[in-house]
Amino acid sequence: MHNQALLSRSGLAVCLLTMMTAACGTSAEPPKVAEQIIVRERGAADAAGPSTGGSQDLVSLGEDVFQTCKGCHSLDADGRSSAGPNLYGVMGRKAGSHEGYSYSDALAASDITWDEASLDGFIADPQGYIPGSEMVVGALRDDERRKAVIAYLAAQGE
Amino acid sequence: MNDLTPEKTENAKKERSKLAKWSRRGFIGAGVLAGGGLLIGIGVRPGNPVGSLSSKVAGGDGEQLVNSWVKIDLNNVVTAIVPHCEMGQGAHSVLAQMLADELDADWANVRVMQAPADGSYVVTDATRLFLAPFTLNAADWIEPTWNGLFTQVSRMAEVLITGGSSSIRTTGQNSMRVAGAAARKMLVGAAAEKWGVPTAEITTKDSVLFHKASGNSAKYSELATAAAEQPMDHTPTLKTPDQFRLMGKSKARTDIPAKINGTAEFGIDAVPEGLELSYAATVRPPVPGTKVVSMDASRAKTMKGVLQILNMENFVAVVADSYWQAQQAMNTVQIEWSQSASPIKTMDDQYAAFAAVLDDAGEAGGEEVAGKGDAKAALSNASQTIEAEYKAPYLAHSPMEPLNCTAHVADGKCDVWASTQVPLMARSGVAEALNISAEDVTMHQTYLGGAFGRRLGVDEVSMAARVARATGYPVKVIWSREEDTQKALYRCADMARMRAGLDEDGKLDAFDHVFTQRHDPAQACVPAIYNIANTSVRHAPADLHLPFQAWRSVDHSQQGFFIESFIDEAAHAAGADPLDFRLAMLKGSARHVAVLEKVAEMSDWRGTRAEGHAKGVAIVEAFGTIAAEVVEIDMSSGKPKLVNVWAVCDAGYVMNPNGFKNQIEGGIIFGLTAAMYGELELEDGAIVQSNFHDYKMLRMDEVPHIEVAIINSGDVPIGGAGEPGLPPVAPAFTNAIFAASGKRIRTLPVAKQFA
Numbered sequence: 001m002h003n004q005a006l007l008s009r010s011g012l013a014v015c016l017l018t019m020m021t022a023a024c025g026t027s028a029e030p031p032k033v034a035e036q037i038i039v040r041e042r043g044a045a046d047a048a049g050p051s052t053g054g055s056q057d058l059v060s061l062g063e064d065v066f067q068t069c070k071g072c073h074s075l076d077a078d079g080r081s082s083a084g085p086n087l088y089g090v091m092g093r094k095a096g097s098h099e100g101y102s103y104s105d106a107l108a109a110s111d112i113t114w115d116e117a118s119l120d121g122f123i124a125d126p127q128g129y130i131p132g133s134e135m136v137v138g139a140l141r142d143d144e145r146r147k148a149v150i151a152y153l154a155a156q157g158e
Numbered sequence: 159m160n161d162l163t164p165e166k167t168e169n170a171k172k173e174r175s176k177l178a179k180w181s182r183r184g185f186i187g188a189g190v191l192a193g194g195g196l197l198i199g200i201g202v203r204p205g206n207p208v209g210s211l212s213s214k215v216a217g218g219d220g221e222q223l224v225n226s227w228v229k230i231d232l233n234n235v236v237t238a239i240v241p242h243c244e245m246g247q248g249a250h251s252v253l254a255q256m257l258a259d260e261l262d263a264d265w266a267n268v269r270v271m272q273a274p275a276d277g278s279y280v281v282t283d284a285t286r287l288f289l290a291p292f293t294l295n296a297a298d299w300i301e302p303t304w305n306g307l308f309t310q311v312s313r314m315a316e317v318l319i320t321g322g323s324s325s326i327r328t329t330g331q332n333s334m335r336v337a338g339a340a341a342r343k344m345l346v347g348a349a350a351e352k353w354g355v356p357t358a359e360i361t362t363k364d365s366v367l368f369h370k371a372s373g374n375s376a377k378y379s380e381l382a383t384a385a386a387e388q389p390m391d392h393t394p395t396l397k398t399p400d401q402f403r404l405m406g407k408s409k410a411r412t413d414i415p416a417k418i419n420g421t422a423e424f425g426i427d428a429v430p431e432g433l434e435l436s437y438a439a440t441v442r443p444p445v446p447g448t449k450v451v452s453m454d455a456s457r458a459k460t461m462k463g464v465l466q467i468l469n470m471e472n473f474v475a476v477v478a479d480s481y482w483q484a485q486q487a488m489n490t491v492q493i494e495w496s497q498s499a500s501p502i503k504t505m506d507d508q509y510a511a512f513a514a515v516l517d518d519a520g521e522a523g524g525e526e527v528a529g530k531g532d533a534k535a536a537l538s539n540a541s542q543t544i545e546a547e548y549k550a551p552y553l554a555h556s557p558m559e560p561l562n563c564t565a566h567v568a569d570g571k572c573d574v575w576a577s578t579q580v581p582l583m584a585r586s587g588v589a590e591a592l593n594i595s596a597e598d599v600t601m602h603q604t605y606l607g608g609a610f611g612r613r614l615g616v617d618e619v620s621m622a623a624r625v626a627r628a629t630g631y632p633v634k635v636i637w638s639r640e641e642d643t644q645k646a647l648y649r650c651a652d653m654a655r656m657r658a659g660l661d662e663d664g665k666l667d668a669f670d671h672v673f674t675q676r677h678d679p680a681q682a683c684v685p686a687i688y689n690i691a692n693t694s695v696r697h698a699p700a701d702l703h704l705p706f707q708a709w710r711s712v713d714h715s716q717q718g719f720f721i722e723s724f725i726d727e728a729a730h731a732a733g734a735d736p737l738d739f740r741l742a743m744l745k746g747s748a749r750h751v752a753v754l755e756k757v758a759e760m761s762d763w764r765g766t767r768a769e770g771h772a773k774g775v776a777i778v779e780a781f782g783t784i785a786a787e788v789v790e791i792d793m794s795s796g797k798p799k800l801v802n803v804w805a806v807c808d809a810g811y812v813m814n815p816n817g818f819k820n821q822i823e824g825g826i827i828f829g830l831t832a833a834m835y836g837e838l839e840l841e842d843g844a845i846v847q848s849n850f851h852d853y854k855m856l857r858m859d860e861v862p863h864i865e866v867a868i869i870n871s872g873d874v875p876i877g878g879a880g881e882p883g884l885p886p887v888a889p890a891f892t893n894a895i896f897a898a899s900g901k902r903i904r905t906l907p908v909a910k911q912f913a
Contacts, residue, residue: 031591032471034469037467038465039464039466040464042479082851083851084851
């Protein structure tokens with residue numbers, strides 16, 4: 001009897017009960033798996049095979065190196081950016097010009113057109129090359145890896 | 159279960175694995191700790207109070223409800239078993255401080271352990287706090303009839319919850335302190351019996367019992383087992399503030415060493431012992447409520463490390479040997495989603511829907527939340543009226559630790575490793591998703607890398623359980639930052655219309671407020687702190703396009719902005735100083751006046767402003783704490799630059815001043831981030847923002863100097879810390895912008911209005 005009166009005054013209780021109801025769902029049927037593609041069992045050989053060892057050409061090495069860049073940069077031709085600007089066709093593009101991406105003032109005002117030399121300088125030390133750039137991680141100090149990733153970038157959108 | 163102690167010794171590990179197997183019955187059944195020692199719990203079920211945790215009680219029907227424990231082992235280590243999670247707010251440590259103080263325990267040998275996700279640990283008081291006013295009096299709290307009711311409600315709602323700025327003021331005040339004092343009394347009783355002396359002659363200090371006259375002394379551990387046989391006082395006398403040794407002191411947090419040396423385990427670190435883990439990335443529908451129509455995983459199938467691709471109807475998952483491989487493959491899956499029935503495609507649509515509801519409500523419609531006098535008549539008789547419309551956007555929680563959950567389903571049982579604010583609800587969610595009993599779901603709690611309300615949801619835990627069941631092996635699911643920003647639950651958007659009437663003396667005589675969103679706390683929309691003769695507060699409910707989830711300070715986050723901005727408008731309309739205008743309306747409440755006077759003094763409110771600088775003030779009472787803040791900005795560049803924030807808080811009594819200040823500072827920065835940048839926009843019904851580049855946080859160089867002062871006004875129920883710092887900061891900031899520029903900010907966020 002206290003129960004009803006108390007509950008009606010209670011924002012939290014109502015809220016919590018709502019949360020409970022939400023957690024319970026509306027259907028008695030548990031959700032199903034609509035489609036299950038089993039590529040392989042755990043421990044079985046990888047369908048994609050091991051990564052190519054031995055001598056790699058520069059572009060293919062660049063593709064490997066670029067895996068770490070993909071956390072922020074997309075290379076998809078659709079042009080969508082994530083944390084960093086989309087890099088499809090970056091070679092020959094004016095710095096800070098990719099549509100829809102909000103660049104730092106420093107980059108937007110940099111007056112650079114990306115070529116091999118400027119990409120090399122920037123990727124080696126983004127903050128040193130364009131002070132105020134918001135690229136705070138991902139510098140490649142290794143000359144060969146940097147050269148490879150530039151070759152890979154240049155090969156996109158060709 | 160996670161043993162959240164700073165030391166990760168071999169012994170601690172052994173103990174953890176042993177504790178992990180304890181069922182509630184076994185736990186109570188132990189009565190006396192295996193190998194000796196004392197366990198105390200507070201029973202709260204009517205007609206079946208836990209008198210003493212002897213084997214008699216343990217042999218009962220297993221229905222005793224227990225919501226807090228203290229353990230004293232044979233190494234004289236006191237462990238506080240707390241029913242709240244640690245998400246960076248420091249509550250674990252302060253709860254232990256409260257228990258240890260009442261127990262007169264040696265602080266150097268106090269540990270904290272998080273209670274398992276078991277119905278026995280429902281946070282009764284979290285419910286009770288919002289059901290009826292209560293006093294600090296332990297006798298009241300322990301009264302069985304009340305508690306039976308509250309426990310019932312708690313159990314129904316599965317309130318093993320950390321939220322509402324409640325840990326210290328509910329569990330701490332009413333469970334930890336009582337358990338500590340009761341345990342001390344039992345130890346004293348055991349010593350008196352052993353030494354044949356009156357209990358009154360026994361003193362305690364640093365986990366040691368003394369009898370001065372006989373020269374006897376004993377460590378708690380020596381008498382812990384005997385103490386378990388002593389009767390337990392349900393209403394032990396608690397210390398008064400002049401007797402506090404640990405409470406009210408800035409003791410260092412027990413969780414910090416492990417967080418500095420890297421041994422602290424967060425959900426994302428969880429690796430089930432002895433099990434090989436696979437990883438999954440997921441994608442949910444871009445528009446809430448839609449489903450997978452078809453998926454094309456042809457490219458993902460050929461990618462390195464990929465194990466499985468799952469279409470789960472309301473999401474798609476890729477399972478792989480590593481998270482990186484799973485996410486990369488996930489990114490290549492092409493999914494066609496069903497069409498959303500929601501008519502809302504953009505934020506303009508959402509605000510138009512709010513406006514339509516407010517138009518319908520008009521000047522008197524909607525559900526009356528609070529009413530006093532005759533606002534309608536007072537408004538029509540006022541010598542001056544003002545009105546304004548305010549808007550607040552949807553906001554994401556963006557906790558630092560990415561959303562994640564590890565699950566393993568085997569033999570009809572499910573183990574879950576998760577950083578969650580609601581382990582019991584999560585357990586039920588998993589049971590529901592897998593169609594198994596909740597008893598067959600074991601939650602392994604870890605530290606939370608920030609939450610702010612985001613980890614009150616159970617969807618992710620259920621998703622992980624479903625993926626684990628489909629694969630048959632343990633899987634850790636990690637949601638990318640983009641997924642968490644775009645496909646989660648949100649602080650609601652809202653719109654409010656307010657009207658004020660001033661009499662010929664410029665006094666605020668009438669206030670009318672109508673808005674569309676009301677969640678929690680129910681009274682956040684009422685400017686109850688002010689003495690206004692005629693008030694009308696109305697709720698006209700409108701549908702939300704994005705699902706709601708409590709966000710730091712919940713309704714206060716938008717209502718603080720609406721109300722305190724509009725009060726500022728009224729002050730300017732009256733030609734009054736905004737701080738004096740508020741003070742005049744707070745007369746009769748000494749606590750509010752003191753807080754506001756103090757912040758005026760700290761911020762030199764009545765002094766001259768530096769060239770180009772301006773100050774704004776706001777005061778909000780939320781979660782039992784009164785907080786007044788002054789924000790100083792520099793507008794000389796034409797854009798507002800944050801310079802200083804002064805905050806004064808009266809939470810009645812602050813248990814750990816440093817921890818409290820940290821929380822208030824955190825609330826201020828969180829609130830300023832939202833005020834400056836926080837906004838989720840919609841395009842075709844989907845969220846546009848995706849990651850920190852377009853959902854910006856206040857950067858270190860943008861954070862103002864912050865100063866927090868505490869007023870311990872004493873004899874009132876103590877207030878919270880996690881949320882109260884937030885609500886006043888947005889209006890204090892925008893009120894400063896008005897003072898500087900004459901530009902009234904009625905829509906957040908601020909930054910883009912000065913771009």
